[in-house]
Amino acid sequence: MTRLKFALALALAVLPQRAAALTISAQTDRSTVEINGNIYLTVQVSGDSASVPEPKFPNMQNFNSYSSGRSQNISFINGKISTSVTFTYILSPRFLGLQKIPSITVFDGKEKAVTPEIEITVTRAAQAARQAAPRQAEPAAGQVLGEAEIFLKAETDKKTAYPGEQINLSIKFYTSVPLTSNPQYMQPVFKNLIPEDLPPVRAGETTLNGQRYAFSEIKTALFALTPGTAEIKPASVLVQVPANETLDPFDPNFFQKFMSMSNAQGRSREFASEALTLEIKPLPPGAPAGFSGAVGSYSVAAAADRLDAKAGEAINFSITVAGHGNLKTVTAPRLPELQDFKVFDTMSSLDIKKDGDAIGGKKTFTYILVPRAPGKKTVPPVNFVFFEPRTGRYRELQTAPLTISVQKGDQEINNVYFNAPGSAPKVTASDIRYVSEKARAGFLADCAAGITALPLWLHVLPAALTLAAFWLARLNRFKLANPMLFRFKRAKSLASEAIENTQALLKAGKTEDAVSVLYDSFMAYLSDKCGVKVSALTIKKASELIKVRFPGASPRAMEEIRELWTALERRHFSPSAAGPEGVTDLATKYSLLIELLEKELRGGRP
Amino acid sequence: MKKLILLLLLTPFAWAAAYDRGELAELNDLYKNDRFEEALEGYSRITAQEPANPWGWYNAGNALFRLNRTGPAVFYYAKAFRLNPRHPDIRFNLEYALRQTGQTLLPEGLPRTLHYIYYFLSDIEITAAAIFLFWLACLAGAAGFLLDGAPAGAAAVRTAVILGALCLGSLAWLGARQNSPFAGAGVITKAGGARLLSGPGDNFKACASAPEGLLVKVLDSIDDDYYEIGLTKEGVKGWALKKEVEKI
8 A cells, every 4th residue: 555645734723822733634545546446535633632523525526435434542641632533434436537635624613624635546447448448339329218227226134123233225226228427326314224334336237137237336334223113215316318328338437437428418317216114123121230222242341551550640441342333322331439549531432444344343431540549459340231133132241350550659740630649739720610500690799780770860869968968067057156147037037926926815815925925026026136135225225226236227117116115015014004905906016017127127237 | 768778779689580590500401411502592591681690691601612612702701700700710711711812811910819809899899889888978978967066976977088988999990990901892703803994894905803702992883884993912903893893
């Protein structure tokens, strides 16, 4: 085998300071292939995580491609995981000449890597070239096509199966007439079945009912999912038959030749296979504990990367399940309780083979075991249970126990998944933290949201309250500082109140009390206005004082004051003279005098 | 009076738990089972119902991160961070997502403790604290004026002065936060990054490109289709499509 092409991945869209973690490479087993041959294309994707994405294949017109398996390799170096998955494909050329395998891309959501194109030279088949020459002379123009000349046949190797048991489907395309263009094959739709390609396409000649046919066969492995009925819908092929036949159907390369006729003209015809129905039997009852659905024929083995280790050091312990069956669905066997070890990550690698049309290979589950203490430590047998369709029975296999010699741990050795005993925990922080279970924002946030949601006008209230309190305080201070000013201003209102009280007392028949109220009120009024206790003065002195304080007071006002004062004194100190009518008149007079004085006594301030 | 204040404070919380723990547990189960798209749909519903709840944003950020949509994840983490900047999980995931895009949460040379103090309260919490202190200062001031001349009045005035100073301090803190990288900021959410044009339209030339997940300053948002954004570190500004930038 000659390796002719090798392409390193080109990393795109990565940050400048970061090295490309995702790489892809592609290579073929040869660069020249006969038209009836196959080439193996190996695509390797590597990354720095536990899983890498599958490569994206471009639309290839010049090759038929079939998946031929995959193998995965995971390594732990200095605490870093690196994964490498190799995908194998079988390519069947469809045209002669220089053909190109287009760029294959892989994208993990952050990084993208591509391979360069690979050139393949497709040559004629040596044997075919010899046979084709005489047959090309045989004219086939005007041949009438019938159901017997071209047909498609689908059949399975078994009609009943268990879920997970391999069923091989064969779809054969027969033709006894030449075709001018590439037949388009449309795979059937499967119900309750998982398909797996079984490359390559087989081609050959056969005789059916005395007529020679060229045929192409596509095989597919199927695995049923659940008991019941499984269906294979019809497969179909679209072909074109030329007006002037130029190819011989019995040419071993006829299938590739008509594919290479790009300018061919002819009638299009579609041929379909019959639908098939399969019976899927339920697995027998009584599955042992530990059965997780594995169906096939397997063996199981356990291994450790070393049998001597120090306490606290990581050991790669792997369990390999090998054999025939759908290994993709095989899950990791459950480890027994390991008292002497801490068990860390589980990784799996898969290597699928399709030899002899049987899907198989091996799947390896790797566990990281860390011995807790020195001594001879044993990993007990691990059970693996599967159902074997060939015998119709469940089988339980056990791995051999492994004894590991554990030495005393070295404090200097740090493992990436744990720390040596006694040392401080080391945070590797290789992932985001888990989602939160909290339904509420939290008390503080709720309070904050509540406060900020209050209407703006509400916040004016405390400010208004403060301003009001401030004004009141100022007012109180002013009052304390200027008592006479307030008495001066309040004199009229107090006098009016006294007049009302007088009226009430008169109505109640309390004339003497009414006179006393009136007299006291008048004295208080004059005192408030003058800022001096007037009752202690004579009328004359009081008049002089008023004249001094209020120079604008008119003689009439002064006269009115003197008259009222005299009348009130007389009534107040000679109660017998105080009749109700006279007191009412005095109250009226007092009321009018106050109105007058309020105008006359404005000029001055106490 | 106390009851009235409590009522006033608590009434707006009636909507605070519009979704229950059962719904959240279901969404988290979806997340746990790698059904990130469905989980994201639910988390987004929560953020729409409760935009003030940081956990809806945080969980949605996680789902987006798992879907390898780092740009939107940074945006969602940043929203959660603005609502609850002191929670270690939110800080951690935002820091982690920023690191994936070549950025850091902690400015170079700034002590972590100082940064933690600076972001101890969210903007809304600082605003609420300022309002609360303003109320207390006013009430203490009013008491001081009403008890004018009495020893209690003098104490009330002193308290009012201290509370007022704290209120001003809160406002100053809030003002300082307007200069934080998250104030008036946006995140490039377009996969593969966004083009910065020299004007708000396709007819203008591209002058720079901004990678997905980059925190940018939104300088102008008047245009219907474009934001004017600034890349502070690089000293570059340009116009980017609004659908390619999410404003925090």
